[in-house]
Amino acid sequence: MPPRLDELTMARRAASELEPGQVVALGSGLPVSVAAVLPPNAAVQLLSDGGALGFGASSDGHSSTGPALSSPDGRPVALQRGGAVVGLVDWAAMLRGGHVDVAVVQPARVSASGDLLGWTTAATPGLFAPGRTVDLSAGGRKVIAMLPHTGSDGSPNIVADSSPVADGRGCVNIIITDIAVIRVESGALVLSEVAPGWSYDDVAAVTGAPLVLDSNLKEIAPNLEALNAERAGKLFPNGPSAIADLHDGATVMIDGFGGPGGMAHYLLVSLRDQGTRGLTIISNTIGIARIVNFGTPAGKLAIDHSILVENGQVAKAIATYPVSPSASRPSTFELAYRRGEVELELVPQGTLAERLRAGGAGIYAFYTPTGAGTLIAEGKESRVIDGKEYILEQALTADFCLIRGHKADTLGNVVYKGTSRNFNSVMAPSARITIVEVDEVVEQGELDPELIVTPGIYVDRLVIRPEGFSPYE
């Protein structure tokens, strides 16, 4: 038989599946080599459960500068400029929440229906190590399986039947082995590429499942040039251009905490000017700063959600503080509610934060003790767990999220200042399109990777708050 491909060629073939701008989570084993073969300026961000988002291979085997970080298999890696240090809670949330475009895993076996099995010892099948494999299989929007085509005893690693035990079900999209590239298409395995010198028959003879022959069978010849593309820029020239596609009837998350310190005021004004209607606003307050007026200069009014309510743009609020603390000074939203013009879903503050986190982290619902036995529990499932009563709360997501950050780099990594971290950082991962209003945008690598609070993978657009812009009007 002709020679089989080496690890680095397999890695190059896997890397050529990637597209500029993607977030790619790597498993241990063969997938780690993908980091080694990527062009230095490849426009993809690699994610390691070792806590690195946006890393490359360490050229000298040591992470000589920056934080001590490791690849999924424990080898030192270096952050690229614009990389961020993340914890394992973040890693899991990125995968489960649908923020990872591609996961690359090395399973022990793959079935014809795209199921995969991680590592299991032959001698003691009850002991096995799913490690990160289950999370990667479930979390990657596209899953690439890299594995030797056959085991050390020559038996096929690609098999017809699914095992009753699987670490990922129907998740594999493409299989890259040391002799072939096989696409998993609606339950069929399609042989689309072979290693030099190998034929369909050669590959089929060592495959444990039927192979459909692609009419355009090619030789494996990885090409990574496309990965050197420029990244799509995130910085928009102004507020109106950044929210131009925010449409009537959209659900929009927006809030900092209470007063004027933490809100994307410039984007709020842009949204008022745009006049978009029928909005559902998810927020902590829905326009309290304007009547509480803490710190507001005399003769001025704070800019907050009230400006959208006054303008007739809001249909519904999901909020914690919908009303004024003073009965004699009702908020704009309160007045609109009394007139029956707006709907309200009342959510306790901690539950709101947790529902927002769930939305961004791929948690569908959760049991919380907050609100059990109160009005908040009405219409919700109640359940006693370990002797304590909980109610079931659902995740919140949105079409858009308007965030107030302090500083961002061009990749969209964001740091906050004081109170504005509050709801902004938990909302950022939960919307389809997250737009951040910052004071300053710096180049990649200028933010300390240990201090990044919202990694750029959660941020779609950046807008600089105009110099001298006042949160009061």
Added chain:
Amino acid sequence: MPQGKLYDTPQAALADVQDGSTILVAGFAGHGVAERLLVALLEGGRKDLTLVYRDGPYARAGSGPLPAIENLVSNGQVSKLISPIPFSPGSGGAIEERWQAGRLDIEIVPQGILVERLRAGGAGIGGVFLPTAVGTRFEKDKEKRSFPQGEAVLELPLKADYSLIKVAAADTLGNAIFDGSSRNWAPVMAMAARITVAEAGRIVEPGELDPEAIISPGIFVNRLVAAG
């Protein structure tokens, strides 16, 4: 006697560990392993421990040939392990032996599920519906439901008596920062344990750490020892 949260020795910081305690052990690929605390746990000789960890093959303690977890297991101190990777593939050693002999219980939990169960434990959540295990061997015996997003499995919180973490620096109030990969499991383990003991590379006065940079607030860190 401890001064505030600061303990003179790792032994003193772990003096009240009881037989039967559940202990979270932080670490990823050798980063963020509280080695002095693991040595103290070994010397303390407490038995019937449940250990929750990820870093079995790498977490070393002292100069012994074996990783710390395997040392504790060999020493007969452990009755249960909860881990995504209970041992290095193909080198189960004492862990595999004891498991086969029926003297050690092992609960294998995928990494992302384990970390979310710890977060739920630390955040007072009664349970979370996660899609991760759907269709896999990890949905067995668990409640499964349909949601608008798809099917999900109920995962229950995990709490512990102690967590042993390594931090780059802490102030005497317990506010802590990390270095690179050592952040990994530590902040969530710190939340999930009744008593979190941090082995700190540096111990500084309150106010010396940038408040925007603190990852684990001191309310989650109960005891400090110097990494030495």
